[in-house]
Amino acid sequence: MADRLAMSPTATLAVGVRAPTADIYAPQWRNFIFVAPFLFFFTTLLLFPLLWGMWLSFHKADTFSSGNFVGLGNYARLYHDKVFLQSIWNTFYFVLLTVPTLALIGLFLALCLNRRTRTAAVLRTLFFSSSVLSVTIVTLIWRIVFIPNVGLLSTIYGWFGATAPAFISDPSLAMVGIAIATIWWCIGLPMMLFLSALQQIPQDIYEAAALDNANRWQTLRSITLPSIKRTFILVIIIQIVLQFQLFGQAWLMTRGGPNNLTKPIVLYIYDTAFRRWDLGLGAAASEILFILILVAAMAQYLVTRSRGDQA
C-alpha cells in the first residue's frame, strides 16, 4: 500500500524526472512528538515504579535508606512467612467469594432490569448508586450494620431474642462480612456490562424463538447466555483483577484480623513496607501479587481465545 502511494501520479507524469515525494508512512523521528506526552507519563508513573519495585525487591531497604543487595533473600523470607502465605490464601478465598457472586447477581439483576419501564430505570440507578461511594463510606455503612450490640443486624436479631453473627470478629465470618460489603459496593459495574450486552442481542432471534414456541428457560439457555458469553468472561476478568487488589475494606473493617484471617496481599504489603518499614520485603510481596494477577489475567485470556477459536 505504501509503495503504491509512493508511485504517485506526479511521478508517472514527469517521466525521467522523478520528483522526490514524501512517504507519509515512512518512520520519522518527529512523529515521536505525538506519542511523547503519553510515553512520558507511562514511563514515569508506570514503567519506572515497576522497575524500581523489582530492583527494591532484591535489596534490603527501609523507608529512609536502601541497603545491600540480598538477591532472592526477600523472596525466601516470604516463602517462610506464615502470614504472607495466609494472605495469599485469603486473597484467593476473597476472590472466590466475590467474583462468581458478583457475576451471577450482576447477571440476574441485568436480566430483571432489562426493560424499558420507569421502575426498571429507577432500580438500575439505585443498584448502580453504591458504586459511586468511596471505600471509606462503604465500610462505614457496613460497620454500622455489623457492629455488635448497637448495629443494624444486632437490632434486628434482638427483636427475635437472638444474637447476631459477629461478621467483624468471628474467624469464620470476617471474610464473608468483607465480601458482603464488597459485593454491595461493586455490583453496579457487572450489572451495567451485562445490561449493555443484553441490549446488543438482536430482537429478531427472540422473535424467531417465540415462533418456535421456546419457553423462557430455553430462550435464556440457548439465546441469551450464549450471546453474552464474551461479556461474562470480560466481567470475570475485570472482577478477578479488581478483587485481587482488596485493601480498603479489609483495612477499615477488620484491620486484617482476627489473627490475619482477613489480611489480603495488598494489606500485607502495606503493613510490611509502611508500618514495619521493611520496604524490600514489601516490594518482593508486591512482585508476587503482580505475577499472580498477570497469570490470572493471562489464563482467562487464553481460555477465552481458545474457546472463541473453537466456536
Add this chain to the structure above:
Amino acid sequence: MKLKKILFAAVSAGAMMLAAPSFAATELSVQRFFGACDADFGTNTDPTKAVGECGIITSLINKFNADNPDVHVNVTTVEWPGYDQLTAQFASGDAPDIVTIHESVLSDYQSKGLLMPLDDLLKSVSVTPDAFTDAARNGATKDGKIYGLPIDSWTMLYHVNLDLFKQAGLVNADGTPIFPKSPEELLAQAEQFKQKTGKPYFVQNLANETALYTRNLYTYLFQQDSDFFADPKHVKLNTPEAKKVVEMYKAIFEKGYTTTDLDYGGSINAFLAGEGGVHLNGTWVVGDYNAQSETKGTALNKGGYAVYPYPQLFGGTHAQYADGHTWAVSQKDRTPEQIAAIGKFLKFFADNDFEWSRTGHLPAYKAVITSDAFKALPHRNTISAVADLGKPLPSAVQRQFAIQDIIGEEMSAAISGQKDVDTALADMESRVNELLANI
C-alpha cells in the same frame, strides 16, 4: 500612558505581596492524634472549661494561638496513632514541624536522624529535663539527648462500675472494690461476679484488637520479673511466664468473664451502659468517665465509678506497662524565628501540663504531680501510684508498634482458641525476632 500605569500598579502589587510575609505571623505546622472535636471546642480558648483529651488539647492550642499573635499554629489531626502518615511525610520531605509521638516510638524516628534534639531549645526557654518526672525524662531521652517534650505518662487501668461490684459482693466495708491477688482469685471473683450480676466481669475491646492484649501481657510479665527484652534485638516470649498470662486470659474468654466481639468504641459504650464490671482502658478516659459518673441517670452514677492500677496477680515486682506522649520536632532547616516559635509552643505545653493532666494522664512534671491542685483532682489518690509502678519496654527496642501488632494478633488467636497457646507463643516469638533481625 495607560500601559505604564498598569505596569506600575502590577509592580506595586507584586512588591506588596513580597513584603507581606515580613509582617505575617510565623507559621508552625502541628500534627497530632487525640481526635477531632471542633464542633464542641473549636473556638474555646479556656482549657479549664474543656473535658477529655481532645477538648483539652484543642483548647490549649487555641489558647496558644490567642496568646501569641506573632505565631500561628496550623493543626492537622490524624487518626490514632498516625505513624503511617508521619512516616510517609518524612519520606517525602514534608513532615510537620511539631508532632505527637509516643515515647515508645521516638527511637524509630530518632535512629534515622529525623528528629531534632531539643536540649538546647528547651534550655533557651527555661525548660530543663530535671523538671520532668523520672518516667517522662527516661522516656524522652534517647542516646543521652531529649528528643521529645514529654506531656504525660499513661498506662492501662481497671475502670470499675461500683454498682455492679456491690451487687457482686466485691466491695470492702469502706466501699472500695475488692481486687484479686492471684490469677486463681481473679477467675473466682469473675465467676462470683457473673453469678451475682449475670454480666461479664470484664469489658474488653477484643474485636480485631492488638494493643490491649499486648499491654496486658507486658504488665503481667513485668509482675513476674520476666526480662523478656533483655536483648533489645531479641525477644523471649515462649516462656512459662508468658504461658501463665495467656492461659489466664484464655480462661477468662472461655468462661464468659469478658465481652468478646466489641471494638474500642463499642467497649466504651458497653461500660458506660453498665454491661460489665471492669473496663480495661487507659488513663485518658478517667476525665470523661468521671464526668459521666457525675451525670444523673447514667450507669456509673448509680453506684459510683472508681479507677485503680492493675492488681498485682503474680509474686514479682509490683509493676505495670506504661508509656508517654511527647511533642517531637522534625529535623529541618529553619529560620531563627521559626525555632523561637517552636520553643514558645513547647514552653507553653510545659507550663500547662496541669490542664493536660486533667484528662487522666499522669503529669510529666514533678511540680505538677506533687501539686495540691493535681492531688485534688478526682481519683488521683488511687492512680498516682502508677507514676512509680509504670514501666516501659527498654528504649532501645525499635518498632514497638509493629511488635505490639504481632503479639496482639498471636495472643488473640490463642485466647479465642484459633491456635493452641504453645504454638501462638512460638509464632509470636519467631515473628517478633524476624522483624527485629531485619531492621
